[in-house]
Each structure stands twice: as C-alpha cells, then as structure tokens.
Amino acid sequence: MKIVVIGGVAGGMSAAARARRLAEDAEIVVLERGEYVSFANCGLPYHVGDEIPDRTSLLLQTPESLGASLGLDVRTGHEATAIDPRARTVTVRSASGDQTLGYDALVLAPGATAVRPPVDGLDLPQVQTLRTVPDADTMRAMVDGGARRAVVLGAGFIGLEAAEALRGRGLEVDLVDLAPHVLPPLDEDLARLVDDELGAHGVRTHVGTAAQAVTATPEAGTAVEVRLDDGSVLPADLVVLSVGVRPDSRLAEAAGLELTPQGAIVVDATQQTSDPHVWAVGDATAVRHEVTGVLAAVPLAGPANRQGRRAADALLGRLTPERAARGVLGTAVVRVFGLTAAITGASQRTLRDLGVEHHVVHLHHGHHAGYFPGAEPVHMTVTFAPDGRLLGAQAVGRAGVDKRIDVLATALAAGMTMDDVAELELAYAPPYGSAKDPVTMAGFTAQNVLDGTLRLWYPRDLDEVLARALVLDVRSAAEFADGHLPGALNVPHTALRSRLAEVREAAAGRPVRVHCASGFRSYLAHRVLDQAGFDVANLSGGMLTLRAARPDLTLDRGAA
C-alpha cells in the first residue's frame, strides 16, 4: 500500500506515524513544503521570548530521525502542487524539479495560512507572522538586531503570546484588535482581567480598532509606523500579524474536493473527504462544534493529532465506530504574564449570536482552601441550558484555571448536566482545592438558578436596576464606604433579618436588587428576602463581575 501525506507537522505526522505502527509494509511518503517537520509550532512565541532559548528543542523530529524510528520517507522542501484524484497522483515540486507520486491513500494536512487583511504595507519586511521556525528566526533576529518597539495586530491567543514574548525581551508593545476587547474568544466580563494584566506589564492595548496602513518611516527613529482606524499612529520596528488563520485548502479545491462555504475541507467522521481515497486532518478541515453544532475550521493541536491518528486507522480499515470523530469543544488556554485564561464549549457571545437560550453564573472562588496560604481567585463563568445541560465555561486567574477548564471540558464531552457537575468528586487537600471546589460551586449555583432558589441579575441590567429598583448592598459598612452604587442601601447581610422593615420601606414597592462583593453573602440575603415576599434578585458574581464588565462605572464613596 502506498500512502502519501501532504503536510509534516501535527496532524500529518500523526497520521504517518500511526500508519507505520499499524502497517509495517506500507510505503509512506510525507511531503512538507517547508524546511522542517514535526516542529513545536506552539512553542514559537516562547522561543522569540527566549523562554525556550535553544532553537533545536523546537525541532522535535527530523526526516532522518523519522526514517530511523518509523521508516517514513519524509521529504522537506517538497511542495504538492496538484492532486489528480482520478489517477490517484500528486504532483510535487522540489529543488530537483517536478515529479509525480502515485498513492493508494492520500492524507491532506496542509494546515492554515495567516489571514492577511487588505491593509497597505503588510508586505514590508518589518511585518511578520509567527507560524514557522523561519518566522521565529526572523523575529528573534529583529529583536537581537535592536528592535525597540513592536505593534501586534490581533489580540487572540498567538497575538497575546507574541506580545508577552516581545515585552519580555524589553520591547515597547502596542496590541491592536478590532474586537471590543482583547482575547475575543473570551466574553467581555472576563476579558477585562486580561486587559488589566497586559496594562500592568506595560503592554498598551487598542481595542475596537484595526490597522489602516503600515508605512515605512526611514527618517524616523523606528522603521515603520502603523496607522489605526481610530487615528492613532504607532511607531514600530516590528509588526506582528496575528489576526487569524484560514484553512489552506487551495490544493483540495483545485482537486475538486468538497469545501465548506468558508473554504474548509469537508470530512466525515472517519476524516474521509468527498473523494474515497483522500482523507484530511488538522487546521484545513471543517469540524462540528459539539455544543453549537456549527461547522468550522478550529485550529488546535490536540484535535489535529487525534484526527491524524483517526485518518490512519480509517485508511487502513481499522477504524471502529466508537473511534469515529466527535464534535470539538474549542478548549484552549493562554498564559498572559502571571495570568491564565482558558475556555471550553460555547461562550455567552456565541450563544447570544445563535439565539440559544441559556443561563450564566459568575464565580470567584479560591483555587484552593482560603485558609491555606496563597489562595488565588478563579474568576469563572459557566453557561448552561434551561434543561440543565452544561454549555461552556471560561476562567481567568493566577492559579488552578487550566485544571477547572479541563474538568469542565471533560464534563462537556460527557454531556453532563449541572446536577452532574455539582456531584463531581474532585481531589481535595488544602494545597490543591476546596471541599467545595469552584467547579462544584458552579454546579450548586446552577442548581439554585434552575430550581428558582436563586434569581440573578447581571451587569447588563445595571441601568434598568438603577432606574427602577432598590439596590441593596449587603457588604460591610467599610466596604460600602469604599465605593458603592449610586442610591444603594447598605444593610450588612448579618443585620438583614432585624432590618427587614427598613428595607421594605426603602424599596417602597420597587423590586430589590441585592449584591455583595462576589455574590455569596448577597445570596444569603436573597434567600431571606425571597422568603419574606420581596421581588428580589442577586447580582451574578457581585461587584467583582460588575466592575470587570462595566469598567466605566463610577461609584459613590462614603458611609451610608
């Protein structure tokens, strides 16, 4: 059997390696147009930032090592230029000219290419993507060569990593995104924390705006300047282009394979394309989102590796139905200086955009027991359906964030309800968690929302609340004096039972909207008021969430 794999990084190389382990006698050729195979593309920003100083540690395999350990025929500098599905041949261009390779099975793993928006000046040599080892080499050389200012276009995962890396090398960094906040996959009520962290480390953020033009400025102190839509002009020695990627499906399209309207290669649950002898994997393929059902390219390394493994099983006739492709969750994590931000499943924004009815809860529980030194809050949002099914989760914090998102990603994969989440039995000792873990607390809170024990109000309701309700602030008098919502009544939660008449009088028939710092004390107050017959709701996530969602908010100060 002759297997040809186009693309020698994550998904392609996983397919080739798995195929060899299952079929010692197959002829397996891997075509890679670049100079390197199996390199650590997720490590590139850390090499630029010198956290991974040794370049060779990014080169996980070479054609020689893969030949020796797996008997693979790996050809770098070989670009597939055409596929003839009828003849089952691939045309390959290399330094030694064109050639034609026959195949019994073809695996396409061409990956994605950087989106290049129609902005003047993106072809200047100071404008760099960060997707390959040579990209990283160039960027390091520019830093080593004295670049002092960088503009990063796009504040997604790679943009944030690039900004941190360059800042770590001492550059001044401006970070630009068209979205209303950095890290657009994150909802606005958590993204603010990431923005604060960037600011605390000297990265200037420009959101809701995009680059209009990059211009060479040889007479100035820096090499170029980046003009933004909002009129700002940012001088730079280096511009990082990280506004996103799109599937590299040119070959597949030319070969007549079915693509989605957005240009991703359509595959079935066995990774097979519309041609029965061609399989496709990785960033170029369309995958179904497990929660939303949306079909799209999702450029993530974990799914790519599994897809490669699956394609090999499938083309060798070894794939069982249990191992067919499932939907993806889009689970992702990024380090931003001392902060970790992570997501899985559907965001609030996605659910709103798709018109999916859902609830959301906000939590700020410690990553381990509060009485054990060093507890850090895990700022977390969890979305779930009216029937209780978990839909997604996001978290930001200084510790324990990736763990909670991994647990909830596992719960999502299992189709768990919030009752299931509340019953999760997680490992607890004071250095690691709490008897009531943030995940478990999300489950409890959701249960209360679902059965009516807890009614929530949200930062988006603030204007209406201020206009039409009594805001009841149940924090301590000192917390209240330090900053409170205009017109709020302060009754500390421990005094509420004895001061109900006062609350009733102040409400004067209006609804009562209660809050505290993070939502727990006000939940207790909410229960008291609810049972006393008030129209009451509790601010989800308390002032911590409100201030992150509404950074413009001005608080009153002084005692009640």
Next chain:
Amino acid sequence: MKIVVIGGVAGGMSAAARARRLAEDAEIVVLERGEYVSFANCGLPYHVGDEIPDRTSLLLQTPESLGASLGLDVRTGHEATAIDPRARTVTVRSASGDQTLGYDALVLAPGATAVRPPVDGLDLPQVQTLRTVPDADTMRAMVDGGARRAVVLGAGFIGLEAAEALRGRGLEVDLVDLAPHVLPPLDEDLARLVDDELGAHGVRTHVGTAAQAVTATPEAGTAVEVRLDDGSVLPADLVVLSVGVRPDSRLAEAAGLELTPQGAIVVDATQQTSDPHVWAVGDATAVRHEVTGVLAAVPLAGPANRQGRRAADALLGRLTPERAARGVLGTAVVRVFGLTAAITGASQRTLRDLGVEHHVVHLHHGHHAGYFPGAEPVHMTVTFAPDGRLLGAQAVGRAGVDKRIDVLATALAAGMTMDDVAELELAYAPPYGSAKDPVTMAGFTAQNVLDGTLRLWYPRDLDEVLARALVLDVRSAAEFADGHLPGALNVPHTALRSRLAEVREAAAGRPVRVHCASGFRSYLAHRVLDQAGFDVANLSGGMLTLRAARPDLTLDRGAA
C-alpha cells in the same frame, strides 16, 4: 418545623446552612460536643507544621457568626447522648446539665473516631491523634515545648501530612505502617516514589510492621519508646496515632438505626436512615463505591458537604431524583514534600481482591510540553475493564498530578470508556500541557491494548520473563550500559528493522519481551516485531515502572 443537627463540622453544618437558606422559618439547632464548629479539619496538619501559623484562620465560623448570617442556634459543648426515634427527641448533655430536644427532622453528622488498635501505652499523654483543633493545639505545644523525635503510626493521608509537618518543624520522624508500603490506597508501583520522597526529606519509613507497645522511658533522652513488631525500638517525644478512622455510630446504633456490619449508618439515596425522620451524612454513613459497588464509610470532605446539602433538600421535601446520591469514587490527593499523589476510582489491588477483570497501563508523560522548560513526569496508572470502561487512576509527580486525576474522576463519574478518554479535548498551551496530554495518551494506550495493537507485560511477570523469554532492550547503547536486565539483548529501536535476523536468532524460538525506559520506544519496536511474526510484548511503563515496582532488582552494567 424543628430541625436538629448532631455534629457541627462539614456535613452537619452544610445541612444546617442549606436548610436555613431553604426554610427561613424553621427552627434549626446544631449540637456540637466539641468546642468548635465549622473548623478546617483538613488544615490541622498544616497548622502543626506552621504553614498555617494563625490558628484563627482554621476557625471558619463561630456559633455567633452562624447565628448572625444564618440564624442558626449553634450549641458547642453540647453532646447528644440518646435519640428516641418514637418520641422524636434527643437527649443532650452540656455543662448546664441534661435536656431533651424535640425534632421534626434529625440530621446525624457525628463523623468518625480514630481507630485505637489494642496496643499497650496508647493512653500515654505523648500519644496524639490529629482530628480536632485541641489535638492540633496539643501537638503544636509539644513541638514548641522541645519535642525532638516523633513516631507516626499509620502512613495514610493524615499520617503523611503529619510526618511532613513534624519534619518541617525540625523533628526526627519515623513513619510506620502495617501495609507493605506507605500510602496504602496507592498501588505498589507508585507508592515507591512516595517512599523515596519521604526518604529524601529524612523521614524514616517502616513498612509491613506495626507498633507492639508504647512505653514511657523517663530515664532516657525522649519521653517514650515505640516497640515495633519487627523488633525495632523507636524513641519518641510524640507519637501520632493515624492508623485510620471508624464511623462514630454509637448514637445511631443505640437508637436502633440500621448499620452496616462494619458499623456505618445505612442511608438511602436521599440520606434518609432506616427511620423516616432521621437523615445521616458524612464519615459515619455508608456509601456505595461507584466502581466496585462496595458499601463502606469513605471519610472525605467533599462528599460530606454534598450529603449535608442533600439531606437538607430531602428533609424539606425539595430533593429531586436527579439530585439523589450517587456512588463515591474515593478521589483523594496528598502533598508529600515536593510530590503530589492522587487517586480516583478503583486501585489495582482492590480490583484484584474483588476478582474484577481489568487492564492497567503505566505512563510517565510530562505535565507539559517537553520542550518548554520545567516539564515534570506525571507517573500514572490507569485501570479499565475489558469492555473499555475506565475503572480508576492513580498518579504521582511534582506538577500537574491533581489536574489529571480530577479529569479522570470526571470521566469516571460520566462512565466514560477509554475511547472517550482518548477523545478528551483538554486545554493545551506549552506551559500547561501537551497536544497529547498524559490523560489522552492513557486513552490511546488503552485503545491499543483493547484492540490488540499493544500487548503488555508487567513487573510481576519479570521472573518468568527472565527464565523463559528473550529480553530485548531497545534503549540506546549508553542507557543499556548504565544498567540493564540480566541476559538482555540491546538493539536500539532505530536499528531494529535492520537487525531483525539477529533478534530472531537470539530469541531461538522464545517469546520476545521488549522494553525501554518508559514504554514508548519499545512500543514502536513491539509493532515492528509483532508484524514480523514474533511472540512479543512490551513492558508497561518501561524501566521506570519496573524499578519502582521491584526496588530489589539488581541490574547488570556494561556495554552489550
């Protein structure tokens, strides 16, 4: 409605607080025989070790704070001495004499008591348990008073925490357990790593032996000596008794409630006991193990809190079937100096003892990408059924251990198969994990075992392998020279394809048992040999697992 709760720590106080949140008009009395309620019992060892220096941080609530925030009538120093289920009364003894309290609903949360084995001298004042705040006070006072040597009887979770705490305070520490290794819930192939860590920090371990007697030795330099079954005599100023706990079900038994043969209170899925007006929660109750089906007391804080919440819902008629009790997994974690050890589900030993057919895989993957600085191996075992269902997992390492066990605990709760585990989509960026996470790799490895792509051999097979098979060591020549199994043939995995004839000759018709350092290179070799017609199997977990499971093993040294 009048609710009486007996026991004011984890489960009992959760029940009382939840009941108040749901029933503002209920009369809720919490009886606690001790001096403190809602204290951080899991934090006590860290207070002894001075990692939590401030004693008040362990006292999470007081009767006054609970009265103010929740309107609970909390009575410390009040011991329930009898229950009359027919009259629905509790007899209570306190400093002010006996009284009788009526109830509509009674919640029993009496907890567990320390097992006191029939050993002479356990009543000496130097022998201490570590279960209450006064216990911790006493132990701290002994350390502050100049205790220089401690003997810890029982190397379970509390024993390990106590040993670390006392060692951290500068004491010489001997740790004793009757089991063949420390941390008996862990299987022997991982427990060795914990033993090594204890040794590296100067804790002397004595396993397979127990205390025979504790004797006062006023004439010696220390206060007492502990004589062990194996003849050792350990001088000590302080003896920690941590050989286990048993349900404190005396009251329940006297009231005629149904107990298990082991003395745990029998409850149904609503926490209701055999009396319709009495619910029970926490360490005194019997719970069903989710994997093994075994009914036993499982003293863990997380389940106790949930049980308390559930009992409140149930006695107030608010519990829905979806929120009924599920089985427990026994998920637990402990820090042992720089190491973390964690478990969930069934251990290999439990499965063997119960005669449950199962597979096990051993892995040693990094807690994050190997090319990112600071990767630490997660030494992990995962057990699964022949039908692919996950049964349990254990892990030991310096980072990322609790995360993997929490993910697998979630997978267990969901009833996942190893196909499901292989498809988990976990958060990946180089500082947090790998595109192929240790959990995912466990899934892949299990899939290979289940479909016959991988056949394993284990440390327990070693003697037979050495007697009857060719041991093929596919590590590098340098690794081989540094120590190898007697009689092993060294063919580095990259040279195997060209040296098959040599292997065939050396095997001379015998099976080939291949291994490398951790099991991956030898898996590649295994695939080559399997497809070349050899009777071949691969050592699960490689030399890392073998040396942990067989510390007695002597290796040959020198080149092939």
